Amino acid sequence: MAINKTITIGEHVIKPGERVSISLPVADLYTATSLSMPVKVISGRKIGPVLFVSAAIHGDELNGVEVIRRLLKRKILRSLHGTLIAVPIVNVHGFLDQSRYLPDRRDLNRSFPGTAKGSIAARLANLFAKQIVAKADYGIDLHTGAINRTNLPQLRANLGDPKTFDIARAFGVPVIVNSDILDGSLRGYAAERGLPVLIYEAGEALRFDEVAIRGGIRGILNVMRHIGMIPQSKSVKQITPVIAKSTTWVRAPVSGIINAKVQLGGSVTKGQVLATVSDPLGDAEQNVDAPFDGIVIGRSNLPLAHEGDALFHLAAFKDVAVAEDRVETFAVAHDTNSSQK
Numbered sequence: 408m409a410i411n412k413t414i415t416i417g418e419h420v421i422k423p424g425e426r427v428s429i430s431l432p433v434a435d436l437y438t439a440t441s442l443s444m445p446v447k448v449i450s451g452r453k454i455g456p457v458l459f460v461s462a463a464i465h466g467d468e469l470n471g472v473e474v475i476r477r478l479l480k481r482k483i484l485r486s487l488h489g490t491l492i493a494v495p496i497v498n499v500h501g502f503l504d505q506s507r508y509l510p511d512r513r514d515l516n517r518s519f520p521g522t523a524k525g526s527i528a529a530r531l532a533n534l535f536a537k538q539i540v541a542k543a544d545y546g547i548d549l550h551t552g553a554i555n556r557t558n559l560p561q562l563r564a565n566l567g568d569p570k571t572f573d574i575a576r577a578f579g580v581p582v583i584v585n586s587d588i589l590d591g592s593l594r595g596y597a598a599e600r601g602l603p604v605l606i607y608e609a610g611e612a613l614r615f616d617e618v619a620i621r622g623g624i625r626g627i628l629n630v631m632r633h634i635g636m637i638p639q640s641k642s643v644k645q646i647t648p649v650i651a652k653s654t655t656w657v658r659a660p661v662s663g664i665i666n667a668k669v670q671l672g673g674s675v676t677k678g679q680v681l682a683t684v685s686d687p688l689g690d691a692e693q694n695v696d697a698p699f700d701g702i703v704i705g706r707s708n709l710p711l712a713h714e715g716d717a718l719f720h721l722a723a724f725k726d727v728a729v730a731e732d733r734v735e736t737f738a739v740a741h742d743t744n745s746s747q748k
Contacts, residue, residue, distance in 0.1 A: 409454040414490055416448060416538050421490070424452040431538055433499055434527045442500070444534070447479055447493040455489025456634050459539050460627055462494070462549040464516050464593060466501020466508070467612040471549025474623035483628065489636045492543060497535055500527065505613060507553065517589065519596035532593075540597055545574060545634060546604040547627055548593055551619070552611050552705060558720075559672050559704040560609035560622045560737060565594070566650065571603040577633035578605060578626040579646045581733035582704055582722060584654055605630070611708065621741040646737055649730045651722035654704065659684055659712040661693055666710070669703055669719070672738065674731040676700050681719050684712065695719075700727050702734060 411423035421427050427450075430443035460478065462471025475495040478484075484491065496502045498515045508514055513528035521532030540546065552558040563586035564575045575583050586606070588595045597604040607626060609619030629645070631637045659665070663684040669675055675697040685692040695718060705720030712718060724730040 408488075411451050411454045411489060414448065414450060414457065414492075414542055416446060416492070416542065419448075421448045421450045423450050425450050431534060433531055433534060444494065444499055444531075445496060446539070447491075447495075449479075449484055449487055449491045449493070451487030451489055451636070453488045455487070455636050456544040457490045457492065457542055458545045458547070458631065458634070458636060459492040459494065459543040460547045460549070461497050461535075461539070461593075463496045463498055463502050464548060465514075465550065465612070466496075466498040466504065466506050467554065468507070468549075468551040469613060470551050470610045470616055470619050471607070471623065472496060472502075473615055473620050474549055474627070477620070478624050478627055481624075481628070483637050486638055487636060491631075491636070492539055494535070494539060498531065500531075507612065516593055517591035519591055519593050535593075536596060540593070540600070540602065543602060545630070546593075546597055546602060547578075547630065548604060548606050549623055550606055550608045551614075551616075552608070554612045555709045556705060556707050556717075557611040557616075557671055558608045559702075559734065560607070560619050561704055562648070563606040563608060564604075565598060568598070568603060571605070574603055574630050574633060575605055576648060577629050577645075578607070578648075579629045579737075580607070580609075580622060580626060580648055581646060581737040582651060582702070582730065583648045584651045584704075584722065618738060618741045622737065625741070644740070646733060646740070649724055649726075649733055651704075651724060654720060654722045655698065656705075656717040657681060657695060657698065657719045657721060659714055659716045659718055660695065662713045663687075663691075663693075664710055665707070665712050665718065667706070667718075671703055671706050672734045673703050674701070674727050675703065675721065697721065699723050702727065702730050 518528040518532040521529040610616030
């Protein structure tokens with residue numbers, strides 16, 4: 408088999424068989440303290456695809472950081488074909504501040520491809536686009552829900568692209584959402600370059616979720632096996648995902664105290680009471696009903712809401728019972744009491 412190609416990131420030339428830690432300089436702090444984006448490049452000796460795996464584009468989304476940390480410890484990477492580029496913390500400023508955003512309050516995931524002489528967000532997006540995305544054949548970007556919101560492990564991807572659909576099915580999460588590409592997003596920039604990118608959404612900001620972390624690690628390894636970067640494994644059972652027909656957020660009809668009646672990942676039927684909203688004195692109470700049969704793929708964890716606040720993210724499926732079974736199978740396979748594979 409042919410020898411792997413060299414790859415250049417920043418001022419570093421990584422040769423086949425090398426494992427290199429790189430610090431890419433980003434905009435410094437105003438204390439004159441240098442700041443850099445940590446990157447680990449593992450170059451296999453034999454030729455294969457280049458995959459980037461990134462996390463913390465939103466600086467408070469921590470699950471992906473732990474996914475990448477554990478991934479890099481896997482012995483299977485010694486048998487790597489091609490190159491893995493791992494970026495555990497993209498938004499270094501936000502990570503330090505435990506904030507979704509950059510110091511200029513911009514969202515990094517709405518700033519691509521950025522420019523070298525723009526805002527902090529534009530410069531950081533430009534750095535990541537040129538030094539990471541431009542070198543890759545595939546990408547997996549790891550996310551969580553926002554603060555006080557939890558997401559069921561799920562993929563968001565452009566399923567109209569055959570290559571993206573192919574690796575999405577290989578990842579092995581219970582639910583895939585065919586998600587629109589947003590202007591300025593990493594996924595949008597990658598799509599313009601013809602680069603298949605998956606968004607793995609699981610868990611809540613500023614919290615570790617063990618099921619989400621284990622699912623993310625296994626999903627990345629599944630994709631790497633599928634595209635020929637690591638050897639196949641007969642012991643790993645694949646979960647066939649189901650594709651959501653549509654999704655919607657169910658919102659609070661009035662302001663008040665929320666008493667949730669359904670759990671994340673649970674199935675609901677049209678008209679079922681998802682929660683009640685009541686005033687602090689208990690004089691008035693109003694139900695929040697499910698608008699259709701589906702699965703709860705995201706929810707607010709706050710017991711308080713203003714009128715119009717998003718409470719439950721519901722996904723509709725062709726067969727809700729099948730979707731529920733896949734969600735349960737995934738949870739059991741990645742339970743903290745089960746062994747990692």
